[in-house]
Amino acid sequence: MARKQTEPIAIISLRRLSMRIPEPQPQESKTFTVEDAVETIGFGRFHIALFLIMGSTGVVEAMEIMLLAVVSPVIRCEWQLENWQVALVTTMVFFGYMVSSILFGLLADRYGRWKILLISFVWGSYFSLLTSFAPSYIWFVFLRTMVGCGVSGHAQGLIIKTEFLPTKYRGYMLPLSQVFWLTGSLLVIGLASVVVPTIGWRWLIRVASIPGIILIVAFRFIPESARFNVSTGNTQAALATLESIAKMNRSFMPEGKLVEPILEKRGRFADLLDAKYLRTTLQIWVIWLGISFAYYGIILASAELLERDLVCGSKLKSKSTVVEAGGHLEETQSPCYCHMFAPSDYQTMIISTIGEIALNPLNMLGINFLGRRLTLSITMGCTALFFLLLNICTSSAGLTGFLFTLRALVAANFNTIYIYTAEVYPTTTRALGMGTSGSLCRIGAMVAPFISQVLMSASFLGALCLFSSVCAICAISAFTLPIETKGRALQQIK
Template identity: 90%
Template sequence: MFRIKDKHLQKRADPRDVARVLGEGMVFFGYMVFSILFGLLADRYGRWKILLISFLWGAYFSLLTSFAPSYIWFVFLRTMVGCGVSGHSQGLIIKTEFLPTKYRGYMLPLSQVFWLAGSLLIIGLASVIIPTIGWRWLIRVASIPGIILIMAFKFIPESARFNVSTGNTPAALATLERIAKMNRAVMPEGKLVEPVLEKRGRFADLLDAKYLRTTLQIWVIWLGISFAYYGVILASAELLERDLVCGSKSDSEVVVTQGNSEEGQSPCHCHLFAPSDYQTMIISTVGEIALNPLNILGINFLGRRLSLSITMGCTALFFLLLNICTSSAGLIGFLFVLRALVAANFNTIYIYTAEVYPTTMRALGMGTSGSLCRIGAMVAPFISQVLMSASILGALCLFSSVCVICAISAFTLPIETKGRALQQIK
């Protein structure tokens, strides 16, 4: 079965596009709601517990998704997966609270390498599994690493900083002694003397006079970075598939649907990716690591604020450069650099947010930021897939304008965390 799509008839938003992005947005909605809740609970009951719960939750509902009997059930279960994934940021909090000040700017961005490896792995699996045994088996196979990692939790300690803040000094000492033994080092003499902090994980602290301006600017930056990040991912597919920039393709294109197959009759009107689509995804994903060495240097020598403002400004510029009529190779080059820039933005804001807040509100600060982040992610598909069908110039200029606002917000942040010890209390 063939369906002819006339591009001249796509000036107005296609209701099917709206339905598709609504389905994608529900995952982010689940993340947005539970990110705040998990952050609140992590500051009160511990980072390790919330991280374990989020892994169990995400793995369970991810596996259930492969058995979804309808599109409505699929969207609901993916929303539940989004709820679980929202707690994974507690892993970054634990790592931040263990790393010495001088190493945080180096080690945290290197985590991006593992994110890249996972992204490339799932793209490779999708290119093999979906055309042969279907998307349900892809989800089942993709759930296996999450289930295996749950068994590794016995090797992950609770944050010693959190234990000290709750008065559980023996647990903190036991963790530090274990780390010293692993490193064949000797614990320094002395006692852990810190005040027990009864008031932890309070929203009022985020909006306290000392942190109000910082919190509001961080929220703006998180929202804008997420908007740009998911915008460039989705816009890449639209630009490369339709070649909207130069219009070199014919005015009409033929799309092959799958007849009476499950995918062909899907309520979201999807069709299978071609091998070239997977190749494009791999190229753009590799771009996320391209600027990592420069990003690490910028974070450590220029500072978090200046480094972020520079990469956000460059992101705005490259969104505008997508309006230039160029070859397919030139377009892929622009998208490659843009993907690298938006990944660098995420690296920097993750580090800054984890460093700027004290232990009593660090997880909540990360959780609320992650929640605002998902609002940007939910809006991005409507711009990159719906508005772009009507006006590519308008969509790209909107992305660029948001990045400019974020660059200004980053440059004017009141606190620089480069070389700053983690704060225990506000």
């Protein structure tokens, strides 16, 4: 029997299909930090306004400090002061600066950079105006000390600039701030040459107070640091500030949500001396002290050199003055050296002051290509050398050239250390780090008058060797700093 052909059977296994729509997997939301926002927004019109307004704090600070150099010869004559009394004025100003600088830095890390900057300007302008009415030497010293307290808060302007600038622009824009210091120095010297001989030093101080009053009004156009706001948990204020900057710059914000950790522990001295920053902090303090000692030393020494011609040994220990007694003119010996600046002296001061910007292009190139540490080490070493060269007996033009070069070098030193200090510390201690450094550097500024205005009269070479030695020590400290901040993003936390 024939076999029945069987058809192949395809067995299909049916599975039960689910008609439910699969649940979407949750996607991680995008986030960004203030650093991301600052870099994304980039450089624009806001930063130009920031540079002009915050940079102008340097104009006011320079005018208040340089007043001491141009007013000293006048008050020496008016109140018959001796060398140590003239030096004490400068020392007390920097004493006020030293005491308040730490306090302002501490408060700025806790309550905001903008508020402290405003308070310091109101304080400084008020007491500066009062100084012009000082009835005696004691009152003059006290009121100028109060001015020093106010000026110490001006460093918050630099911190605000630093915290808003993108990384690649900090090495160029911050050194350019030296233009404002130069402007203030030249302005007060120019005003002194016109105002002092005509209507007196009191009116010079009143006129010099005007820029500070104008800036108090201009500060309303600059917001609080976004980095500070997020560190306190005020993310909405920081976001509003960043969005406003982006709009002003015609740029855009990063996508996502602004997220930063809330930093409850801010402005603590213990963080400055933490193991990570201890060596850096100590070396920074040494450098700040030495730079300040050299900077204010050369400013005050310039006035002494112009008054007494100490380089070639023709210093005058006393001066005969003519007084009227019983209707007769009598010649007496005064223990005070009384000599008013001549127009040529003001001209020499202006030329040497212009030197402060002469090295700016090279300084910027060094900062951005060689790095902060090596650049500072080189300029400090050159400063030490030129202090020794100042001992060479030369013509008036030669002396002017040496002073010009020294002012250029000490200004470059200040440029670099300001940038380095603002960059090396995290947001939680940035203002305190700047404040303590600025405070300790005033020790150098307090000592400088006694070297430039007292020791230099007794031993010119000894004073120059002391300045040179301090600069050499600072050059070594700068070279051995453990952290390089070139191209480094600003740290939010340590």
